[in-house]
Amino acid sequence: MYPTTSEKPRIRVPSGRYRVVDSADHLELWREVEKTPTTAVKEANVDGQQITTLDAMYVIEQATKLFGPMGLGWGYRIEDERYDIGAPVLGAKGELIAHEQTHTIRLALWYRWNGERGEVTQFGHTRAVYRTSTGKWKTDGEAPKKSVTDAIKKCLSLLGFAADVYYGRFDNQDYIQAQQAATRIAVAEDQDAEIEKYRQEYADWLKRECGTLRDKIPHPKSIELAATGILNRLPDKASMARVEPEKGQQMIIKARDEGIARVYAAQEKAKQEQSQQQQEVTQND
Numbered sequence: 001m002y003p004t005t006s007e008k009p010r011i012r013v014p015s016g017r018y019r020v021v022d023s024a025d026h027l028e029l030w031r032e033v034e035k036t037p038t039t040a041v042k043e044a045n046v047d048g049q050q051i052t053t054l055d056a057m058y059v060i061e062q063a064t065k066l067f068g069p070m071g072l073g074w075g076y077r078i079e080d081e082r083y084d085i086g087a088p089v090l091g092a093k094g095e096l097i098a099h100e101q102t103h104t105i106r107l108a109l110w111y112r113w114n115g116e117r118g119e120v121t122q123f124g125h126t127r128a129v130y131r132t133s134t135g136k137w138k139t140d141g142e143a144p145k146k147s148v149t150d151a152i153k154k155c156l157s158l159l160g161f162a163a164d165v166y167y168g169r170f171d172n173q174d175y176i177q178a179q180q181a182a183t184r185i186a187v188a189e190d191q192d193a194e195i196e197k198y199r200q201e202y203a204d205w206l207k208r209e210c211g212t213l214r215d216k217i218p219h220p221k222s223i224e225l226a227a228t229g230i231l232n233r234l235p236d237k238a239s240m241a242r243v244e245p246e247k248g249q250q251m252i253i254k255a256r257d258e259g260i261a262r263v264y265a266a267q268e269k270a271k272q273e274q275s276q277q278q279q280e281v282t283q284n285d
Helices: 028-033 055-069 143-158 173-187 192-214 222-240 246-284
Strands: 010-012 018-020 039-048 049-052 074-090 097-112 116-131 137-139
Touching: 018 074, 028 055, 049 055, 055 074, 055 097, 074 116, 074 143, 097 143, 116 143, 173 192, 173 222, 192 222, 192 246, 222 246
Parallel strands: none
Antiparallel strands: 010 018, 039 049, 074 097, 097 116, 116 137
């Protein structure tokens, strides 16, 4: 027998029982932990690639804040550990000298949330024996510890911890500025004054952008493209000011439409003037 549409969805928990949940609850934990302060991330160069790295102690602290102390509210166990053979290292004559090695673990992380026990599994990897860019061999004695840290961060990311980092949002300068603003507000002695400062900056930015769309861009397509870019940036700008973005979005859309109407009106006026001039020339002839 199929459930009726009025029945609420259920999820199966580790005990084997089913728990009725509201579908709106599924992202409750995710939204609680998805945003990361700029103090918890930094840029790093890994094998010539510029990446954003996440402070492991930050996500561990957040997990402890939500679930409880490690070992009581959450924890992990290592299910598998090994050294994987990596790329071959060849000598000057092409002979095989050795292989690089990567330390790998499979880690299961458990946690308690809303009275239920959950568990996620991920892998952690660390280069353990490898040849550096200068040609020297290096053995990383802390590879096992680093692999555990890597796997813990990956497991917590599946629950939404620091999701903005994994989404790549820290590649967006506006998002970084919004997170910097949130950090400054959180540590400010006078938070109301700090928020008011960002709200004034947001209002000034909106005024400038609306003026540009309304009065300065000469082509309808260019106005549409500029408005789209502004609307994409607006949520982060509004976040800095601790305001909802809807009003600002309406202002930008209105300015866009007025700007396009201005261009079309100017074009129509130019056509009429040209037509009138042609009529006058014809009459004079």
